Amino acid sequence: MRKIWMMMVSFTLLLGAAGCSAQTAGSKNSTKHTVELLNVSYDPTRELYEQFNKSFASYWEEKTGQKVTIKQSHGGSGAQSRAVIDGLEADVVTLALAYDIDAIAKTGKISSDWQKRLANNSSPYTSTIVFLVRKGNPKGIKDWDDLVKKGVSVITPNPKTSGGARWNFLAAWGYALKKNNGDEQKAKEFVTKLYHNVPVLDSGARGATTTFTEKGIGDVLIAWENEAYLAKKQLGNQFDIVYPSVSILAEPPVTFVDQIAKKHGTEKVAKAYLDYLYSPEGQEIAAQNYYRPRDKQIIEKYHSQFPDIHLFTIDELFGGWTKAQKTYFADGGIFDQIYKPK
């Protein structure tokens, strides 16, 4: 029997190997007529990159004569980061927060100074955290305080796997801190109460959105501004967006994965891809998909879409992502202490 087992195992491995060699054959493509990029991104950017990739492909072909196909992979930011660490061969990563790229950088796949390689901390667009409520706002939700009330059901994804969920958590925490003059204990109580009202934690932002919009669970969805606009646009006039008095400035970063781009010979096109995000065309596409562009002129043009609300930054209140991740979201951190599944 053991022999048969060994045969099966080696046979499968052989098959696997055959499959791999067929795949790697096409990967050395720096000077060829076609080139392929894999952009591993977080959940709500699907529509943004679908539009952006088309625009970049025609720009790049016009400029260099080379055809570029961009493959996309989407999921919760933390989960995507984990996949790249485990071997998903992303040429560029466009994730929800800097910590998830730092985690990849720790394995040596990305240079540790990645965040200084591009302008604005390597975030070509920003966003913030807002509320999506059912049409007419039946529960009268106006600000963060309304989310901790009894009988209000709040939908937000799992901060362990979703980047958006971590921004949501810190936005709520920051609001409570500001309201209670920096009292950490009070902030903890507030956020504990809020998560008491959460019936289900989806693994990614898009999952949480469909839970709220399609399955009809919850009174309010804490969501990316862009995600809230998109849900409203896609699903007709069934929802309203509510801006809280204070929220967080979310800076989703982008970078190329040094080791993989080098292996695939895609460094040049990967860099150009990211630079194009900062170009007027790229910024315009970001704004059209409800991301706040960095470009002053373009944000002015879309001003009505992005109301001014008071935004605090993660550096200001939490001392940056590494610290925030450790305090709040690491195993045994504050999130684990306050969230007890029912």
Next chain:
Amino acid sequence: MNELVLEVKFVSMKKWLLIGVALGFLGLFIVIPLLAVFSEALKKGIQLYFAAFNDADALSAIKLTLVTAAISVPINTVFGIVAAWAIAKFDFRGKNILITLIDIPFAVSPVIAGLVFVLLFGSQGLFGSFLAALDLKIVFAVPGIVLATIFVTFPFVVRELIPMMQEQGTEEEQAAMTLGANGWQMFFRVTLPNIKWGLLYGVILCIARAMGEFGAVSVVSGHIRGLTNTIPLHVEILYNEYNFQAAFAMASLLTMLALVTLGLKSLVEWKTKKYVNGG
């Protein structure tokens, strides 16, 4: 006399009540959801329904699903026959352990199965650096998906064959041997014809599961559209992109597959029965 009639009536009422409950349950949990899949898929007309399949990513998902099944099902069929043969016709030490091992994929959650492959073949995994040195990709590529599918569908054929072979015993094989058949002749002329319907049944179940598997494949896929998405994963993506009609169109494809499988299954069951009854 009257009492007897009453009793008969009561029994037949009970019978119809039970049948009614069973049918109602089936309708609520199986027929209505099935109809819902098709009605959602066809909601915007037949043209859009077919348009959903005329998309590069959808076609690649269909192709990958078929390729995965085409590799994993034959492997598990060969393995299933070999293992069932060993277990049913021979006695050896550790037989029970082997049977338990075969059942593991049934007992383990598919997500865990997927994670095991990431832990083994991922770049931080046990064989990670070895595979990187050879420039081999297993997880987040087709081989990983095939491996995960093989793992999950592993027990279907064996489990179907063991009881059948045990029941049949070894007399016919022994007779063949006495009459001078060699091993292969015995296998192809005696054993295989005896198990063919059970084998077919196991293979059908194996195909259905191989095409429909979500959990394990989701973990090792990497979700690269057009490259490593199978039909079930593509359904999830479309649904998450508010593209409900296309999502249900793809889902209807899997549903039809299930219905075909079901039809084939009943046919095989019927044949098996006939075969057993006819001697």
